[in-house]
Amino acid sequence: MIARACFGKAGRLLRKDGAAASLFLAPSLTGFAVFYIIPFAMGFVYSFQDSTIGGSFVGLHNYEALQASASFRKAAVNSLMFTGVCVPLLIVLSLWLAHVLNQKLFIRNWLQSAFVLPLAVPVASVVMIWQILFDWNGILNEWLNSFHVERMDWMKSDWSIGVLAVVYIWKNIGYNMVLFLAGLQSIPKDYYETADIEGAGKFHKWIHITLVYLTPTMFFVVLMSIINSFKVFRETYLIAGDYPHDRIYMLQHFMNNMFLSLDIQKLTAAAVLMVACILLFVSVMLVIERRFRSFMD
Amino acid sequence: MRKAFILLFTFLYMITAAACSTGAGNGNGNAAQSPQGDQTTKPPGQGETVGAPSTTEKKTVVFSTFFPDDFFKEAKQKYEALHPNITIELQSIESDDANLEAALEKFVKTTNTALLSGKGPDLIEMDQLPSGDYVAKQLLVNMSELIENDPSFKKEQYFTNVLDGITENGGIYGMPMSFFLFGLFGNKDLLEKSGVNVDDKTWTWSQFADTARELAMHTEEANQAVLGGSMPEYTLTQFVNDQYANFVDEKNGKAKFETAAFADLLAQVKSLYDDKVVSGDIRSIIFRLAQVNSPADYIREIRQSEFMPNNRDFKSKLYVKPHSDGLKPGSFFRTYKTIGLNAKSTVKAEAWDFVKFMISEEMQSGSKSTGFPIHKASYEKSAQELLKIGKVESDQPIGPMKGQMFEITQRDIDDLDWFLNHAIYPVQFKPSKIDEILTEETKAYFSGQKSAEAVAEIIQNRVTTVLNE
Numbered sequence: 001m002i003a004r005a006c007f008g009k010a011g012r013l014l015r016k017d018g019a020a021a022s023l024f025l026a027p028s029l030t031g032f033a034v035f036y037i038i039p040f041a042m043g044f045v046y047s048f049q050d051s052t053i054g055g056s057f058v059g060l061h062n063y064e065a066l067q068a069s070a071s072f073r074k075a076a077v078n079s080l081m082f083t084g085v086c087v088p089l090l091i092v093l094s095l096w097l098a099h100v101l102n103q104k105l106f107i108r109n110w111l112q113s114a115f116v117l118p119l120a121v122p123v124a125s126v127v128m129i130w131q132i133l134f135d136w137n138g139i140l141n142e143w144l145n146s147f148h149v150e151r152m153d154w155m156k157s158d159w160s161i162g163v164l165a166v167v168y169i170w171k172n173i174g175y176n177m178v179l180f181l182a183g184l185q186s187i188p189k190d191y192y193e194t195a196d197i198e199g200a201g202k203f204h205k206w207i208h209i210t211l212v213y214l215t216p217t218m219f220f221v222v223l224m225s226i227i228n229s230f231k232v233f234r235e236t237y238l239i240a241g242d243y244p245h246d247r248i249y250m251l252q253h254f255m256n257n258m259f260l261s262l263d264i265q266k267l268t269a270a271a272v273l274m275v276a277c278i279l280l281f282v283s284v285m286l287v288i289e290r291r292f293r294s295f296m297d
Numbered sequence: 298m299r300k301a302f303i304l305l306f307t308f309l310y311m312i313t314a315a316a317c318s319t320g321a322g323n324g325n326g327n328a329a330q331s332p333q334g335d336q337t338t339k340p341p342g343q344g345e346t347v348g349a350p351s352t353t354e355k356k357t358v359v360f361s362t363f364f365p366d367d368f369f370k371e372a373k374q375k376y377e378a379l380h381p382n383i384t385i386e387l388q389s390i391e392s393d394d395a396n397l398e399a400a401l402e403k404f405v406k407t408t409n410t411a412l413l414s415g416k417g418p419d420l421i422e423m424d425q426l427p428s429g430d431y432v433a434k435q436l437l438v439n440m441s442e443l444i445e446n447d448p449s450f451k452k453e454q455y456f457t458n459v460l461d462g463i464t465e466n467g468g469i470y471g472m473p474m475s476f477f478l479f480g481l482f483g484n485k486d487l488l489e490k491s492g493v494n495v496d497d498k499t500w501t502w503s504q505f506a507d508t509a510r511e512l513a514m515h516t517e518e519a520n521q522a523v524l525g526g527s528m529p530e531y532t533l534t535q536f537v538n539d540q541y542a543n544f545v546d547e548k549n550g551k552a553k554f555e556t557a558a559f560a561d562l563l564a565q566v567k568s569l570y571d572d573k574v575v576s577g578d579i580r581s582i583i584f585r586l587a588q589v590n591s592p593a594d595y596i597r598e599i600r601q602s603e604f605m606p607n608n609r610d611f612k613s614k615l616y617v618k619p620h621s622d623g624l625k626p627g628s629f630f631r632t633y634k635t636i637g638l639n640a641k642s643t644v645k646a647e648a649w650d651f652v653k654f655m656i657s658e659e660m661q662s663g664s665k666s667t668g669f670p671i672h673k674a675s676y677e678k679s680a681q682e683l684l685k686i687g688k689v690e691s692d693q694p695i696g697p698m699k700g701q702m703f704e705i706t707q708r709d710i711d712d713l714d715w716f717l718n719h720a721i722y723p724v725q726f727k728p729s730k731i732d733e734i735l736t737e738e739t740k741a742y743f744s745g746q747k748s749a750e751a752v753a754e755i756i757q758n759r760v761t762t763v764l765n766e
Contacts (some may be wrong), residue, residue: 051434051435052413052414052415053413053414053415053641054415069765069766070550070761070765071761071762071763071765071766072766074762074765136741136746136747137746153747153751153755156755156758157755243730243734243759243762243763244759245755245758245759246758246759246761246762249762254766257766258766260409260427261427261430261766262409262412262413262427262430262431262433262434262436263434264413
């Protein structure tokens with residue numbers, strides 16, 4: 001009886017809170033719906049139609065056309081490869097950097113600021129610098145030339161993906177490093193002290209304390225890095241234009257070109273596929289995280 | 298709580314990352330729910346008719362152009378005076394030189410989006426727009442069908458060769474107000490004296506190159522180029538387009554640039570420039586590529602050389618620009634102020650009537666607008682008027698040609714007439730993506746920075762991506 005009363009009270013409170021919460025959320029939710037959710041839902045509908053106006057349902061026809069496009073397949077593979085290689089690399093590098101900066105260093109604060117700086121620099125000016133650096137007649141080739149090394153066309157050869165990886169890591173390493181630093185500093189010192197007393201080695205401490213307590217941060221950083229790896233398109237497009245060397249021809253190039261040639265069917269189909277993949281990956285990540293959390297508790 | 302936060306963040310970022318391409322295309326809210334497909338249900342072969350324009354009902358035709366234009370303003374005033382119930386709403390973009398590019402990009406994007414969502418202006422001036430994509434997506438009315446079903450439209454009054462020339466997908470999807478001619482102005486005296494056989498009616502670019510080599514031996518000055526004013530990368534692109542099928546297989550999405558044929562072509566063009574047969578310079582040359590804008594312009598171009606100082610005067614003649622192998626003789630043209638009719642327009646009859654009015658004799662004759670009028674009689678009238686005056690004044694504000702009067706004869710007009718009546722090969726307003734890649738990448742080869750193989754490889758790579766999208 002008492003329990004029921006309690007539940008009833010809690011339920012009422014929750015309902016009251018829920019109403020207040022949705023009221024507060026309404027403005028941002030409206031904006032989010034208008035600019036993202038509704039357009040995407042419409043894109044999803046378009047991907048099954050043959051025309052944007054008065055189109056009829058064509059089933060998977062658009063997806064078949066998409067699969068038939070060799071350029072799309074290449075773009076998908078490139079995007080996947082880029083994410084698959086660069087994200088682990090970025091995580092390792094930024095974690096290492098966080099470790100280094102977690103020690104007592106003379107210029108620690110300066111270094112921290114320096115690494116976060118790329119986030120604050122406007123893309124256009126950054127791209128300008130990269131262009132000057134990696135152009136066929138750019139600075140890097142000039143240096144190579146002075147060392148009597150044959151010059152490379154960095155952006156128009158297999159090297160281009162490497163250039164892109166460097167740009168991506170340079171841009172995101174600071175952000176990840178700050179997150180890792182926060183994670184490292186929130187690990188209680190007593191754990192390490194206990195481990196020291198029990199005679200654990202450096203490696204064991206790192207595996208069994210640092211890595212374990214860093215895992216929640218790690219999940220977040222991995223997610224953000226994956227999403228940011230898709231955003232590298234902006235820099236690529238500004239450096240190499242709409243039809244770059246096929247090594248750096250990404251999904252967004254394909255979608256952008258489809259939009260410009262008014263092929264909304266293929267564009268929406270590609271977007272739906274891409275979102276589906278990301279969604280799948282994120283869900284798997286979240287499931288793993290939930291498991292891990294219950295294991296920690 | 299924290300997980301919810303991560304989840305929310307993830308979705309937000311994920312969709313933002315995808316939105317740069319998806320969001321823009323789907324701007325219109327209610328297009329999907331309101332099917333108005335009068336075009337899609339039309340049985341094929343029947344052809345479209347629009348009927349007569351209304352004479353009583355109040356109607357508004359929206360006409361969108363990028364640049365504000367006096368010709369269209371005049372047409373609007375005259376048309377509205379004749380048809381009081383119809384309003385022509387002219388829309389154009391205000392921009393200055395500094396913002397032109399940004400304004401143009403925005404104009405293209407908004408027009409694309411409006412057309413895709415079944416809205417947009419009734420009439421569109423398409424010179425700056427990707428009209429080929431509009432045709433492919435069936436966003437424009439096929440004017441050939443309108444012409445076919447409209448007894449009041451007399452096709453023979455117009456330059457039918459031009460109208461046939463711009464036919465794509467079996468129809469005319471844009472009505473040009475006027476057009477420009479392209480050709481080669483050549484040194485007639487030198488050509489006749491040299492005795493080299495010049496067959497400009499059928500030559501391809503590589504035949505032209507052979508002729509040019511022969512002519513180079515007959516030039517008086519050392520190092521006199523035969524063709525000038527054309528950079529090697531553009532010449533190469535012309536050569537490729539000459540034998541397009543040898544390099545590009547659009548149907549199977551195959552590019553064939555890593556071949557001996559392409560390497561030969563590169564070497565051929567390079568040797569033309571190395572031997573100074575062709576040059577980017579425009580001084581001391583025998584041929585130069587030119588665009589002809591009007592009869593008066595033609596006379597100026599052709600007579601000017603007769604008044605060159607220091608005994609360097611010579612007679613000029615307009616020659617046909619080389620074209621692809623095996624095609625019938627004809628000259629090149631580019632349409633100007635080409636107007637398309639929106640397939641989703643609700644005032645098609647009125648819009649079509651206005652288009653017809655703009656190409657009628659009333660609007661076309663005496664038009665100050667640049668280009669040769671598409672209406673034949675209007676061109677003939679202006680040519681005859683010019684002949685009656687017998688003289689054209691030079692338009693050079695300074696230099697030796699200033700104030701020079703050029704004579705004009707019936708012979709000149711006859712020569713020009715051949716070009717106008719044989720203008721069958723359209724030149725696109727914008728170069729194609731493949732042309733752009735070719736000119737961009739071969740530059741490094743011609744400047745000696747890259748080898749032919751390296752250039753061919755990157756062209757092959759990029760063109761393959763274009764072809765397989």
